Amino acid sequence: MVVASRRANLFRWLEIGAGVALAIMIVATWTAFAKTPDETQLLPTRQTSMLLVGTLIPAMALLVLLGRRLALRRAAGSTARMHVRLVFVFSIIAAVPTLLVATFAAILFQSGVDFWFSDSSRGLMDSANNLARGYYEQNQVDVSQETRAMAGDMLYLLRERAADDLANRDFLEDYNYQMQRREINESAILQAFPDGTVNTAVAIGLVEGNQPALAGEKALKKFADGAIEVVQANSMRVEAIIPIDREAGIYLYNARNNESLSFSQWEKATDVVARYQQLTERARALQLRFNLALFFVSLALVGFAVWFALRFADRQVEPLTNLVLAAGKVGAGNFALRIEGRTGADEIGLLNRAFNRMTAQLEAQTDDLMRANRELDERRAFIEAVLESMTAGIVSIDEDGTIQLMNTSARALLFDDASQDGRGRGFAEISPQIAGVMEQGGDRGIVTLNRGADLLTLAVRIAPATGGKVITFEDITRQLLDQRRAAWSDVARRIAHEIKNPLTPIQLATERLKRRYRTKVGDDAALFDELTSTIVRQVGALRKMVDEFSSFARLPKPVFRDENALDLVRQAVFLQEVAHQDIAFTFDTPEGEVPLSCDRHQFGQAMTNVLKNAVEAVEARAAEEGEGFAGKIAVSIAPGEDVVDICVTDNGVGLPADRDRIAEPYVTTREKGTGLGLAIVTKIVEEHGGEMSFAPAPDGGTQVILRFARTPEEPASEETPA
Template identity: 60%
Template sequence: MQVVARRANLFAVIAVIAIVAFLVMTATTWYALTSNADNGKLLPSDLTASLLVGTLVPALTILVLFGRRMALRRAQESIGGTGLMHVRLVFLFSLISAIPTLLVVVFASWLFQSGVEFWFSDSSRGLLENANKLALGYYDQARRDVGYQTVAMAQDTRIMLNENAVASPTFQAFLADAVLRRNLSMAAIVQVDADGKQRTPIIVDPDRKGQEQRITKDELAQLDRGEPMATASNANRIVAVAPIERERGIYLYTARASDLLALSQGQRAENIVQAYEVLTNRARVLQLRFNVALFIASLVLVGLSIWFALRFADRQVKPLYELVDAARRVGAGNYALRLEGRTGADEIGLLNRAFNRMTAQIDKQTQDLLSANRELHERSVFIEAVLESVTSGIVSLDAAGEVLLMNSMAQKLLSQPGAEVEFVGRHLAEVAPQIAAVVEQGNAGGLVQYSRGGDLLTLAVKTSRDVTGHVITFEDITRQLLDQRTAAWSDVARRIAHEIKNPLTPIQLATERLSRRYRKQITDNPELFEDLTRTIIRQVGDLRKMVDEFSSFARLPKPVFRAEDPVALTRQALFLQEIARPDIEFEFASDSELGSIDCDRHQFGQAMTNVLKNAVEAIEAKAAQIGEGYRGLIAVAVDGLPGSARVRIRDNGIGLSQDRERIIEPYVTTREKGTGLGLAIVNKIIEEHGGEMTFLPAVGGGTEVVMRFATDPLLATRKPEAIDV
């Protein structure tokens, strides 16, 4: 259910439903209040409670969901986690506060509505109205009685006045007796003149509480309209005026002392009725205010509970977040971390202490592992240094024949020039099938031929088996074999030069003596004799030149290094060829910023001359093949490289032979005439100068010879010191 709720975003759906329900209930409540506002009646208690609960439930739901969102945000800001514990604590506190609050609100609303309905019901209103009517009826009856008594007394007084004068004792006795018999407090005859002045000819006031009597204009107007009497009342008495003779303006003015208790009860009843009417009109407002107060108080109470829940959750969950963060940092490698928070006797303190013990143990074990790894690393670095310092190639194979380890010398020997190949993880048969064949045959070693960039290398291979596979060591002995052949040829050349050079001089001298002595004595075909002697002398000269080359190759003197300009030396050698062969086109280019190098001036020029002569001979050979229309070209370029000077000589001659890797070996030549020692001498000179010589096919045909001379030959040819192990 949790997975389904998370995928469906259930809380978002509940939030939308709660917001819609709150808006609908708010609109419904507003309509219910405004639709019955004109009649002044209260809403029924069940309807009011339903509206309050229906509005409060979605509002509380929105508030609880807001608290959940705040808990999630605080949790994510703290450690970036899910905040489930925050949500659970906040939800628990929300339920604890929301459910009792909702029940209390429902009970308080129902209780308030019941009380309001009781006090403002129709029966309560009728009771007050009947009491008020009773009090007012009693008071009206007293006023009417005084009025009727006054009318009857006025009629009797009119009769008495027709028979007696006002000042007569009989009339006075009559008036006093009438006051007593009719239960009046006083009586007076008032005459109103035409100008409105009032006179009182006679007055009966037993209690002597009378005051100057005044008949008001309203009372006179009421009597003038033909009414039999006019009454008035105040807190002290009830007065009445009745006409005795309207034409003459004579009126009877009577008064009776008021019943103060009855009057006060009547007024009080009247005031209560009026106050009840006011309360009845304000009952709807009070009803609305009370329900709004309950609504707001409920939201405030639940909001405070959620706020307290957030604070409480922060306090309770913060140590766990700190522990999670510490665990992550320990997982990242900080094993020296220790928690400094709660370490008391509660569960959090117990967990923190256990965590600190764990990190201490991990830290100690890690230090031990680091120490062991450091030692292994030092051994590995030592082994790698030894392997890198070894001039032999070393390859480690697993049981399947795949490469596990290969030192830089092995990569250099097995990789093709200009290609970057990853050997580790590949099968040895893909890298070096010749060496793989030695391993598969189970031989302990052997010699293999390996082609690298057009050069055929001779590798001396040794194999040994271990628990994981094979360890193969091999060394490039091509140079050693070449040096051995060169040394052998040097010895042969020295022996040939020694054995041949000794008889050459006597042969030449004897031939010259025969020519001088017997040239004039030969009469039979003397030209033939001269040709034969010249041929012998010429062949002896050719043999002497060959012997000189043998001697030069066998005993090449040690170079004497001085600072020389390689551009000038190359230009001099090229100039001699330009003078000798005007039929060939020569080009020259050089680096203007190239400085001097340490070299033997004579040997440097000899090397340039030999290579240029080979280029000229290659052009002559191609000219012999093509014939007319062909023009030879020799391009010479001198530039600098880091720590060396480079001379490139390119021709468009006949090109290289198939076995060009043997072209620098002694007595290897492609010409009919020649000893094959020229390039061997050049290669030896370049090696003495700490450089190397390579042969490449030129673009468009021909050959390009690249010679590199070290700037400091002594440093370049110095043997590396032994590594102190």
């Protein structure tokens, strides 16, 4: 179930569900409180409690899920489960009691509201309000009646006792007696004038701040409108103004103040009734506010619990988190890491100390291993350097013949592309010739193999090794060629020595016979001349052959001087162009000079031999194809940074089938050739630090490339045998 919930992302769906449920409950609560236009009507206790609980549950669930998400983020995945469990436990501990308390408070509040806003309570308040209003109105009526009766008495007193003097003592005593008998606290006789002003003629019991004249001026307007009496009340007193003698403009002002206990209690009752009426008018709004207060306070408590759980989880789990992170770093190779947190006697301290001891032991062991590995790496690097520096190819194979190791020389000898690596492949697949030597059971042998256009000769040795064999092979093609050249040089030297000595006496004897006996042979003179000329001509041919033998056998050591390669090549081409005008020569030259350190004579000899071979190849093809053939020889120079390449391209008969041997001594394709021309060129080029290569031309001819080093090394001095 846990795995399935993780795959289905259950908590995300729970968050979405809680959010949707919260939105639905908010809409339902708002609709329930706003659907009745009468604000004095309360919602039932059960309905409000269910709305509050139904809104709190998804809201608290969202807070708990948010705390889980924060716990996962703060733990960064290392101790997330423990964070989540602590947050969940604290959230449940806070949420369940908070939900119960909120439900109980809502029910209790609703019960109290139902009691205080019940019909009996409202009736009681209405009765109290009616009683207070009746007392208030009765008080006004009483003051009005007493004032009306007192006005009649005061008219009599004014006529009998105060006709001339209002300050008459007897009048004042009777006036005071009238007030006391009628429970009047303040009284005054007002005189109204035609201009609308009112003066106070006599006043008894007036308190500071009371101005009966102002009340009289206001009352005159009402009397003018036909009022018989004017009665008004405020928070301080109940006032009544009644005419004593309207024609004379005399009015009686009486006031009963509100200092009596009954009147103050009436005022408080009136205020309570008014406040209760206000509460009744806002009963449903207060009900909504209380539920909102419970809702947000409950959420605040759960949120505080989640926050406290996160802080508590961080504090309790932080040592474990640090330990997990440290273990990860140790797993990555940082064995010098030490935990600097709690190292006391509790479980965390014991764990930290054990971890530090473990890392210390790992560090010591790792240092030993690294030291041993460094020694092994140094030895391996030394062995690899030795193997890579060796010119011989070395291959290590296992018992199944699979290649385990190859050095650079082996890749260069076995593959056309030296960057290829044959490790993991069968050795018999790569070199069946060498594998054949192993199958025969020998430990050494000579094999030949083709690498592109070259034919290589390899000396192979096979040695047993642990779990396989080690095969070494070396390219002895050059060595065999040098041995062959040395042998041919020795042969040429001996032939030249043996043949050259009798040639001069033969030629001299033939010429002497021709001079002495030509006149004596008679009719056979023509035959005699032809025979002696043949002998002299053949002796010249033998002498030329001996000179070539001598040149090949005793090619002098080159003397290097700074020359311009363009001039040397141009001279060689010019000589051949003059001698063979039926062949089109082209010379592609770069701009400027091409400096080259070389032996001028040997460089010219090499160029002449190559150009003569090209001319002979073109003439041979011309003889085959007839007059329609046009011979072409193109010469170009390509100077490089360290070398100078000279390319001679012809459209002659092309390369022979065994073109790999055309540079060897005494190998020729012409009937009258000695096979020493290209051998001499090869020797000259090699002594100039270069090489000569052959390739077929695009139009069927031959392309010869002579590569000379710009600064060749001086050859070692050798004694030339006599």
